[in-house]
Amino acid sequence: MGYLSTMTLAPFIAALIIMLIPSERPGITRAVALVASVISFVLSLVVFAGYNWHQAGFQFREAYQWLPDYGITISLGVDGISAPLIILNAVVLLTGTVVSFKIADRPKEFYALFLVSVAGVFGVFASLDLFILFLAYDIAGLPMYPLIVIWGSTRKNYAALKLTLMHVAGSLFIWVGMIAIYVQAGAKSFDLEYLASQAHSLLTPGFQTIFFPVIFIGFGFLAAMWPLHTWSPDGHGAAPTAVSMVAAGVLMKLGAYGCIRVGVWLLPEGAMVWSPVFVTLGTIGAVYGGVMAIAQRDFKFVIAHSSVSHMGYVIVGISTMSLVGLNGAVLQMVSHGLMTALFFAMIGAMYDQAHTREVGIFGGLARNMPWYTGFFATACLASLGLPGLSGFIPELLIFLGAFQTYPIVGILCVATVALAATYMLRLVARAFFGPLSPRWASLHDLLPNEWFVGAFLVLSLIIVGVYPTPFLDMINASAAPVIERVGGVR
Amino acid sequence: MDYAWLAPVLPISAFALNVLIWRQMGARKHALSALTTLAAIGGAFLVFLAVFSDASAHLEETATSSGRHLIFEGTPWFTVGVSPHLYVFAPTLVVDWLSIMMLGVVTFLAFLIEFYATGYMKGDSRYWWFFSVKALFTAAMLGVVLSYNFLLMYICWELVGLCSFLLIGFWYSERTNAEAAKKAFITTRVGDVGFFIGLALLFLKTRTFDMKETFAAVESGAIDPATVTIAGILIFLGAMGKSGQFPLHVWLPDAMAGPTPVSALVHSATMVAAGVYLVGRAYPIFHASSTTMAVITTVGTITAIFAATIALTQRDIKRILAYSTISQLGYMIMALGVGAYTAGLFHLFTHAFFKALLFLGAGSVIHSMEPVLHGTGRNPNDIFNMGGLRKQMPVTFWTFLIASLSLAGIAPLAGFWSKDAILVGAYEADAWLPLVVALVTAFLTAFYMFRCIYLVFFGPARWQVATSTGDHHDNHSTNHDIGHHAVPHESPWTMALPLVLICVPAIAAGWIGIPGFSEGFAETVRFGPMIEEHINLVLAGAGTLAGVLGIGLATLMYLTPVSGPRLISESFPAVYKTLYNKYYVDEMYQWIIDHVVLAIAAMAATVDRKILNDRIVDWCGPFLQGAGARVRLTTSGYIYHYAFGFIIGIMAIGVVMSGGIPDMRFALW
DSSP, X not given: OOHHHHHHHHHHHHHHHHHHSOTTXXXXXXXXXXXXXXXXXXXXXXXXXXXXXXXXXXXXXXXXXXXXXXXXXXXXXXXXXXXXXXXXXXXXXXXXXXXXXXXXXXXXXXXXXXXXXXXXXXXXXXXXXXXXXXXXXXXXXXXXXXXXXXXXXXXXXXHHHHHHHHHHHHHHHXXXXXXXXXXXXXXXXXXXXXXXHTTTTTSOXXXXXXXXXXXXXXXHHHTTOTTSOTHHHHHHHHSOHHHXXXXXXXXXXXXXXXXXXXXXXXOHHHHHXXXXXXXXXXXXXXXXXXXXXXXOOBHHHHHHHHHHHHHHHHHHHHHTTOHHHXXXXXXXXXXXXXXXHHHHHHHHHHHHHHSOOBGGGOOOTTTTOHHHHXXXXXXXXXXXTOTTSTTHHHHHHHHHHHHHHOHHHHHHHHHHHHHHHHHHHHHIIIIISSOOOGXXXXXXXXXXXXXXXXXXXXXXXXXXXXXXXXXXXXXXXXXXXXXXXXXXXX | OTTTTHHHHHHHHHHHHHHHTGGGGGGGHHHHHHHHHHHHHHHXXXXXXXXXXXXXXXXXXXXXTXXXXXXXXXXXXXXXXXXXXXXXXXXXXXXXXXXXXXXXXXXXXXXXXXXXXXXXXXXXXXXXXXXXXHHHHHHHHHHHHHBOBHHHHHHHHXXXXXXXXXXXXXXXXXXXXXXXXHHHHXXXXXXXXXXXXXXXXXXXXXXXXXXXXXXXHHHTTOSOHHHHHHHHHHHHHHHHHHTTOTTSOTHHHHGGGSOHHHXXXXXXXXXXXXXXXXHHHTHHHHHTOHHHHHHHHHHHHHHHHHHHHHHTTOOBHHHHHHHHHHHHHXXXXXXXXXXXXXXXXXXXXXHHHHHHHHHHHHHHHHXXXXXXXXXXXXXXXXXXXXXXXXXHOHXXXXXXXXXXXHHTTOTTSHHHHHHHHHHHHHHHTTOHHHHHHHHHHHHHHHXXXXXXXXXXXXXXXXXXXXXXXXXXXXXXXXXXXXXXXXXXXXXXXXXXXXXXXXXXXXXXXXXXXXXXXXXXXXXXXXXXXXOOOOOOHHHHHHHHHHHHHHXXXXXXXXXXTOSHHHXXXXXXXXXXXXXXXXXXXXXXXXXXXXXXXXXXXXXXXXXXXXXXXXXXIHHHHHHHHHHHHHHHTTOOOOHHHHHHHHHHHHHHHHHHHHTSGGGHHHHHO
């Protein structure tokens, strides 16, 4: 067993163990979940530390035969694009596990489903086999349905059904595209590297032009690409805290990751043809999400629409076909994952006490919740792109990339930064500043486990913001070959 | 000289220390934070002194045709791209006379104002947080000053904005303060969007954020003139936001919601100076395009007179000073726009001192008025609630008077020399309209400052009237408890001492720029070769006359209480109301926000929910059900239906396999 397979299987095995624990022993359930997430987290750090930053190609490779007749191999490995996302997923797993300690309703089933979903996410990021990638992609997405329906709130049945159906609709596109690539490449292999090697031979330009949008739209569902984003506000709004953290923190990244790994990497000719279309959709998403966020009244809906806006940046960064933009897109995925995890952890902590998420009725919380205010405000500042926090550098790079190829898009994206300042500061000024109303005077500051989650994520935001160097070094080394295939580095 | 980086690093370390360690120290955190911040800023001031004493020798040694500066390149922060398209982002610092000058101004004023704040903020429950943010602010500001890389400057620039947000909203329990903080950040952000786009346009051409290379590219003509002009105007937008230039000035008066030491340092002497400093720093870009220079001149000229007229009618002492600041910043921008580089930055230098002094004086007055008016429901900032304070507060009065005379441009105080330099600059550039506006503004400035002085320090003590006869509807017990024996008093020595100390440069800072006599400033802070300056007696006379006239008119109208001012405001109600309501610019923005921005957002939200969600997305389910219901009918159970479909299918396959319609006959028959 290598690092990657252990990291991926730890939550999965923990889920199996948890199912065997009697439901009246929630303490053991939590302990098992915590142990598994710590194991995965430590292993992700080991992978990150042991990774050769400046080298392109896949590292930490493992391969196990599974269905050789169909060319399906359990083949694992990470490169500079997936390694930062693996760290992100491990952080969300750990913080999500800790923040869910307070779940009293059927914790056993909750943790089992939660851990399966996160294991699926690891599988997508670590997989070098298209079939396994697809399998893990669905394993990651499907537990969302019971998680939201059982532990959710606010129109949860509708939201869960919508999220699941849109996820499945995306999978359908991916499935068609995947089989088409498999057949067209001819060698009865799902091996990603083999498929990529055929990009300029068997996968003809005509083929790529037809199937690139199929793949990109398929993954675009989960990446909340406009206009396929509508699951996201409802889904985030309805999901319980840890599930929102996973859904917004990493599930959306699965979509964007698929767009890069399967879309741009396997079908570069198609990517070049379709670049203007998807840049346009990304820009619309960025602006649209920002405008929508201004009009929202529910904390979670503000954050969800800001996520649509930030994922719009990611789509722009990918579709500009510039190395600077792709670097920014991947780092933005990490940054956005961390900040939304922080947002949803904090909103959950508030909701547990106040039982409402209406922005307008709060006020003056800074007085009795100083830590909460500090953490939440940090997330807001990261979201509006303040230098020194994780959001600034990736947005800078995406904007520069956009300016290189589509200056108008660059201008529009930069302008949305002013929108971000508006809706984020509105939250801060409204909920935390102003006179403390007696109704909220009894609210207490964060519980120890929530404090740990908040502090951990704030620290991550600062580290990525102040010292993005290792992330960018490894992303850059692996993104360069991808961009070489789509018209070269400019 | 290579230790200049210590100047910003010391205060940011103090911030980290305060927030991470002293915060845990219980009640002692307040004293520890204040001490740490003061020590760090004091250390930064020592760094300035060392740099300053080393500077002459070192800078002359390295004097080149392109100017005299020392550049320190840091280790690369991050690198993106592959050779030959490799972009290295490295922090670069510059030491030249411009940055040395600002280094001195910022550290000197920050230190004294922090010292003043130890008295002013005494007893505040978040004393430690105040000093922590002030340390962060000082670090960020020094970062802006020393940056020689646009990206680094932009980063520090944004951090300055963050600190401004935190400090304006320091007393966040008041809803208005929170709104003011938000307004400041968002308004400057709008300018920063332009700033960033301008930088990105230049980056596209030069592929670097390094100022040296960017300036070289601009000067060598490697960038086409249109791009230089557009980028210049966009970058200037950032300066407009930070320096409160019309029409992005609206946040600055509201920013007075912050504690007065904040207003003194952040919103008069340093942060708002950052915009002017940016124009000075990136001057090669602006200077290369006459269009950009014309835009800068226009904006500065409009701002100078626009804000001065508003200041005439304001009642809040800090707002008067705020509009005065906007007006004076317009003055500087105008000077830079007409090409009077040295004059504009000279005024930035002198203005910082006397305006900080004015704000600290205003703080001292408010500090003593607060207990007097406490419980009466009357605003301690309102100059019409003051009066006769020169007896109770002599130190405040004399220092305030000197600063006002300096601002009014009376010789030989600091403001006279820099104002005169601007007049000369405008005259020599043949910029007649700016020259006239500058003179009129000088007149208005003297007038509103002395209106303020007479109402605050002379005349009857209206605060007494307030407590004995006024406000019958107020709580009488409060009135009796506090009103009758509370009398304004001079502020404690921690506040009075800085007033006296800042008074020195408010008088003398101009003496390093006397034409034909001591030209230290013109020799050092200059763009291109040094310009020989001469005293233009006509202009100096005209400038002084404008000031004296303004003071005279204010004396006539306000020294002894007569009905003159009221008569004027009542005879021209429309003019008065327009000025008092600041030309309704805020109302206009509010209208745009309410009726355009929020309306669009609300409309988009409705469309998203009602059409995109409820109609299109939710329609998919019924559609598929309906489709299923119809497709189901094809499963009829009749064998000939299936056979028919089967034959059609075979034929279709045949068509495809045979490669097209024309060959169909041969394939099937």
